Amino acid sequence: MSLQVEGGTLRFHSLSFLPEGGEVVVGRTDVDSYGVFPDDGAALLQELVAGRATEDAAQWYSKTYGEDVDMAEFVETLRELDFLRVDDVARVGPVRWQRLGRAMFSPPAWCCYALLVAVAVVLLVLDPRLLPSRQHIFFSPYLLVIEVTLFCGQLPLSMWHEMFHVLAGRRLGLPCRTRVGRRFYLLVFETAIDGLVVVPRRKRYLPMLAGMLADLLGMSVLTIVAYLTREPDGTISLVGHVCLALVLTSVLRVVWQFYFFMRTDIYYLVTTVLGCVDLHGTSSAMIGNGVKRLLGRRDRLIDPENWHPRDRQVAKWYAPLHVAGYAVMLAVLVFAIVPIGWQFLTTAMHTLLSGDARPARLADAAAMLVINVSQLAFAAFLAVRERRGRGTLSSQEKNFKERA
Template identity: 45%
Template sequence: MTAVEFHPLTFVDEPDGVVVGRSDTQSYAVLPDDGAALLRRLASGMTLEEAAQWYHTEFGESVDMTDFLDTLRELGFVREGTDDPARLPPLRLPPLRLRRLGAWAFSPAAWAGYAALVTACLVMLVTHPGVRPHTDNVFFSPSLVVVQVSLALAQVPAVSWHEFFHVLAGRRLGVPTRLSMSRRLYFLVVETDLDGLYGVPRRKRYVPFLAGMLADVLLFSALTLLAGSGPSWAAGPALAVAYTILFRLVWQFYLFLRTDLYYVFTTLLGCSALHDATSAYLRTKLSRLPGVRPPDLDESAWSPRERLMAPWFALVTVCGVGFLLATAALAVVPLLWGFATRLGPQLAHGTAGGAGFWDAIVSLALFFTDFALLVVVSRREAARRGTHSRSKETTP
């Protein structure tokens, strides 16, 4: 009789199967109901022979236990060296830090505090029109360089605050969420790894997904209150940063970009790869157009639920692009206009030795440097993707 030792596994029922995984390594797989049931028997201590007999009795079919076990080993579910489980050292998982802080951050007392802060912000917005979001709030200093550099530096702690709330919301559930640095185009960004949420029931995933937006609302509220009742020197920078936070909140509604709300949406629908399924669906429908490459996988590669929802999410994607263009026209264009109307007079009427003239020159140089880097990095990314796709096509 051969028994196999497994790492601690989570089993979560989903509409298209059972998500089985290891939270410590965040390795997850969707197994059919019968495969998950078989794995449960093995993890409970059944030998391979007993589990194979149970499967045959329960489902009326034979199972290749060797192939099944090889798959489980590839997923990292099997503890290595389990030919003799008695010789394995006891399994000890490292303690999860910040779990107590996460529990406190989402306790009833904390929610009451959050509600009080947001309510005070709403009262401030109603009673003090000067603190309401407006494009002019961004230009809190006559120096455009000061504005650009200050807002760029403020984004690092603001985004970290957003992601830190994701971490705390996951840690309170015992999920080893963690922060990491990555790159979007040429920007360094902070991201939270939330794959561990696949190991908890769907109803418990919503707060971790929405925690970042909660953090943004709290920060916006605190900055608004600071501008309205704090020292006068802090009002301008506070309102400028608060305005950028609104951009980040609006960004979350671009579901087709896989934002926080996208994961809330797909969790409600019971899908795990709706974006990829929709992309394949759209490319299949548009493959007759010039320049549109058909998808590498056909629609049969996705679950029945994702194939059902892909046409509807394609409509959401089209509407989302329209919403992005509309918000750009209402928010980004006024910002660029405000920048131009402040930059132009300094260049036209300033003197070569004046502070305003050189502030405008440096500000313009920063703007075009950002734009040039954007173009260069975008082309490199496109070239890299093109090289990768060609190598896949030529691989035997």
């Protein structure tokens, strides 16, 4: 692809520069393309962005830093990062929902959120029966009814969680996208806000924690509805029981966020506070190197020099937690989920194959099979797709994968 150069001057898209940890993160937030430059490389780039011709910039670099620069290779890197304009139109436009994002996190909105949570807390004090309890899950004698209701109820709550991430990111003018992802054998919704890498650190925390704020607000609303729909004698109604069951599952989703080895919201918060770039990837590579050494495959070791220094430092204590976390998840899968799932599946298959089952029981068994098998099948599909695509990820994509 040829570049349009006027008098040796390159034309650039709008770029963001963020000095951090002795390096400079440079990127285009409109297309989520980012790179890490050393200080001298970032200074050279800024000279080019300011309008200095390439030959003049090379001479300036040599005079300033006492060494020559391969300008052709440097320009090619900028082209690969899509920093250079090759037409007369700069592909920069306003981010959708930015005004809504600002309104959702404005001072009046925060006052409303605080009032909502305060009302829910008061109602919990007035009626302790509204406190989360596992008994709230069993609002029906039919397990299928419970599973379908919780699934259908948690789906919009999960999207509400991700919507707060999106709005918190777009409030800063950053493009965001939500997708279905996988954490080991679990399906999750996840929001990618890659542009946070060029945002000052203090402004990253709200987009990362906005989902948990949404969970808190959702639980508050459900608690208030459960209180307002009580029966005349003060007992909790069926609607109230469903709301409280959704509250309990929302509490579990908040607890899940503290399993930071699964790259949850808390994981990105912790890595941001610690100044890490790709702690999970570095930890995985470090563990992989240990396994390869045990197997005598030292020729396939990953060079630690490829890891960010801060990631390498923190991964020394994170790696054991990484292994322990996945060991626990695997144990839960083998000793709890698989046996329970097998019992459900065999019971359902027995019901379907028996000739004297009632239509209602047949429908119950079929629905259970579809719901449970489809989730596992989709998780397996995502795992295969990730494995195939892993080899095509560039080093920059690995270093700047989603941070919310």
